[in-house]
Amino acid sequence: MPDSNITKRALAQAMKDLMRTEAFSKISVGDICQACNMSRKSFYYHFRDKYDLVNWIFDSEFLQSIHPETHHNGWGLLADMCAYFYQEQAFYRNALRISGQNSFREYFGQAITPPHGLFCPGYF
Numbered sequence: 001m002p003d004s005n006i007t008k009r010a011l012a013q014a015m016k017d018l019m020r021t022e023a024f025s026k027i028s029v030g031d032i033c034q035a036c037n038m039s040r041k042s043f044y045y046h047f048r049d050k051y052d053l054v055n056w057i058f059d060s061e062f063l064q065s066i067h068p069e070t071h072h073n074g075w076g077l078l079a080d081m082c083a084y085f086y087q088e089q090a091f092y093r094n095a096l097r098i099s100g101q102n103s104f105r106e107y108f109g110q111a112i113t114p115p116h117g118l119f120c121p122g123y124f
Contacts, residue, residue, distance in 0.1 A: 051102040
C-alpha cells in the first residue's frame with residue numbers, strides 16, 4: 001500500500017502544480033499524467049476522474065494537516081482551516097471555482113455541514 005500513496009501523491013502534486021497556472025476545466029487527465037510521467041492506466045487505477053483526485057487532495061492533505069479530532073471547539077478548527085487555505089490558496093482558489101456534480105465545492109460543503117461534517121451542532 002505505501003507504493004499506492006506514493007503514486008497518489010505524485011498525481012496530486014502534478015494536479016496542484018497545474019492548477020497554479022491553469023483553470024481546472026483546461027486540465028486533462030493526460031496533462032496530469034504527463035506532468036508526473038505516469039500512464040493514464042496508473043491514474044485510473046487510483047482515481048475515477050480528476051474530480052476524485054481533487055477531493056482526495058482535500059481528504060489526504062487538509063484533514064490530515066488540521067487534525068479536526070484535536071480541537072475542542074470550532075474556533076481553533078476554523079483558525080487552522082483558514083491558515084491551511086491561505087498556505088494552499090493557489091490550488092483552492094481554483095478548486096472552489098469548480099461547480100456542478102462531483103465538484104470540490106459540493107464535496108467541501110458536505111464535509112463541513114452538520115450533522116456529519118466538521119462543524120457539528122454545539123461546536124462553537
